[in-house]
Amino acid sequence: MASEFRERTRTKLQYAKLHLDEILSRNGPYQADAFARAHEESVLFHVVGAKDSFLQEINDAYGRPLDPDRVKEKSLEKELKKKGFQCQALSRVLELERDKTSWLAQTIRLRHQGTHRFHISHGFHEGDEFDGQVFFRDPRTKEEIQVPIESFLEDCVEKMTQLTEDLRHTLEVETQSQSRPIIKL
Numbered sequence: 001m002a003s004e005f006r007e008r009t010r011t012k013l014q015y016a017k018l019h020l021d022e023i024l025s026r027n028g029p030y031q032a033d034a035f036a037r038a039h040e041e042s043v044l045f046h047v048v049g050a051k052d053s054f055l056q057e058i059n060d061a062y063g064r065p066l067d068p069d070r071v072k073e074k075s076l077e078k079e080l081k082k083k084g085f086q087c088q089a090l091s092r093v094l095e096l097e098r099d100k101t102s103w104l105a106q107t108i109r110l111r112h113q114g115t116h117r118f119h120i121s122h123g124f125h126e127g128d129e130f131d132g133q134v135f136f137r138d139p140r141t142k143e144e145i146q147v148p149i150e151s152f153l154e155d156c157v158e159k160m161t162q163l164t165e166d167l168r169h170t171l172e173v174e175t176q177s178q179s180r181p182i183i184k185l
Contacts, residue, residue, distance in 0.1 A: 005060050009053040009164055016046035016157045024150060029132040032122050032149075040120065043153045044111035047160045051093065051104070054164050058090050061175050073097065088174050089167040096163075104163075106138070106145060107156050113139040122149070 019042040030036070052071075059071045065079045073094055080087050096104035113120050121137035123144040135144040136152060145152060 005053060005056040006168070009050050009057060012046045012050035012053055013157065013161050013164070016043045016050070016160075019043050019046070020153050020157055023153070030134045030149060032124070032134050037119065040149060040153065041111075043157065044107055044120075047107055047156045048111045050160050050164060051108075054093070054167065055090075057164075057168070058087060058171060061171050062087070085178055086174070087171075089171040092163075092167060092170070100140075103155060103159050106152075107160075109139055110136055 019039045023036055023039045023043075026036075055071050055073065055076055056068055059066050059068070059076055062080060062083075062085060065083055066075060073090070077087075077090055077094065080090065093104075096102045097108065099105055110120050117139070121139070121142065123135040123137055125131055125133050125135075130148075133148045135147070136149055137144055147155065
């Protein structure tokens with residue numbers, strides 16, 4: 001089953017990259033029209049989905065202490081702790097989520113805004129050093145995230161890809177050292 005969860009994580013990142021590439025392939029200055037906004041939300045949705053799918057990989061590597069439909073960060077942390085396991089991979093994901101300034105926390109906030117609340121606010125620049133560039137606004141503070149939207153989304157996809165690759169290795173090492181039978185990721 002581990003390969004199925006890993007494949008799902010990869011697929012989510014592939015979907016994010018596909019929609020990002022469609023945004024980047026447009027000619028001219030960034031346009032925050034319906035096409036771009038739909039693709040922005042899709043990229044954010046799939047990046048967060050890749051994180052959620054990676055939680056399934058963690059659950060699977062530890063012998064599935066939780067049913068897949070119950071796997072969330074807190075429930076997985078609680079269940080692993082109850083069974084006496086330290087999971088560095090999960091700890092790293094939680095650390096990034098709890099640091100409100102991290103790329104992952106910002107991505108999750110934007111994704112939740114677009115999925116559950118309202119559209120994601122944009123900051124448009126004209127006639128200044130950022131002329132023609134468009135930035136996301138943080139839903140909490142209403143301040144611009146100081147990276148143009150295209151770059152922010154590229155960073156999200158790249159960082160989530162790198163994070164899942166790095167943490168798969170961490171997960172493999174830690175489950176072997178904790179005398180857990182590991183399913184090859």
